[in-house]
Amino acid sequence: MRIEAEALRELAERIDGPMAQDFTRAVECLDSCGGRVVVTGMGKSGIIARKIAATLSSTGTPALYLHPAEAVHGDLGMLVRGDVVLALSSSGETEEILQLLVTIRRIGSKLITITGDRLYPENAHKPASIKKSTLAQAADVALDCSIDQEACSLGLAPTASTTAMLALGDALAVALSEKRGFKEEDFAHLHPGGKLGKKLARVSQLMHSGDAVPRVERSTKMVDVIYEMSRKGLGITTVVEDNKLLGVISDGDLRRLLEKRKDVLSMSAADCVTANPKTIRPEEFAMTALNIMEQKKITSLVVTQADGTVEGIIHLHDLWGTQMV
Secondary structure (H helix, E strand, C coil): CHHHHHHHHHHHHHHHCCCHHHHHHHHHHHHCCCCCEEEEECCHHHHHHHHHHHHHHHCCCCEEEECHHHHCCCHHHHCCCCCEEEEEECCCCCHHHHCCHHHHHHHCCEEEEEECCCCCCCCCCCCCCCCCCHHHHHCCEEEECCCCCCCCCCCCCCCHHHHHHHHHHHHHHHHHHHHCCCCHHHHHHHCCCCHHHHHCCEHHHHCECHHHCCEECCCCEHHHHHHHHHHHCCCEEEEEECCEEEEEEEHHHHHHHHHHCCCHHHCEHHHHCEECCCEECCCCEHHHHHHHHHHHCCCEEEEECCCCEEEEEEEHHHHHCCCCC
16 A cells, blocks of 8 residues: 555656646546547456546546457447547557557547656756657657556566556546536536435426426415415425516415414415525535525525526425435
């Protein structure tokens, strides 16, 4: 663990130091990509490449994984003009990836590489000649993911090297998403089936709207108010005038009225309305609606625009399927 942690610390210092310009160039290259980011790697590097492609896709950058061995047997058709290739190879001499270079150059794709080459002299006052791998030499942007040692006691199994590759890929994906202004709502759109995405859902996505919203006017008789509430099944009705919210009447309001008065059915909505109810905007997070319901001990919230126009109603039941309740 300490060996891998040290590899990450050194990588972070490199990105913040001698590799800063190349890292920025890599992010700019990815940002200007007119197609997809095609991530490739063989063996353990291939496993890391798959994860980097998945992270890029989930943060707003279309990406896919290309198996280099399968590529030379037909899958190269996945690579088209406008794509950017991100190639991972610890040695920089992986034969299956080197075979792709001709095609990458032929279609004009940019090539970013992540290799174990030491691309920067350790002593700036005594520059040493740097021997680049074949893959790094072919790159438009070559990123140095070198390590001092693997965590494997034999120094053979990819351990610290793959951890560093993964972290560098994450750093590229996060820096790119920040450069593109990727927001929480964008994440939610790309993760509709996941728990994170559901927690980032907007009220407008879950609320009842249109004819499903119970509405009555001030003059509506309580018999009709009760019918509207029962028909719509939300335990509440809005009281509106020109679709502007005047107040609400809930099941609880009705029970309390029946305890106090015997002539409830002869009354109108104006006599029973609760004015200035708590409301929420459609663009708010569903999680915010849940917090309000819990604090106010209510089961429904009227969704309105800033001018009081009724847009819908969000009910506690609507939040059950989001795994927030």
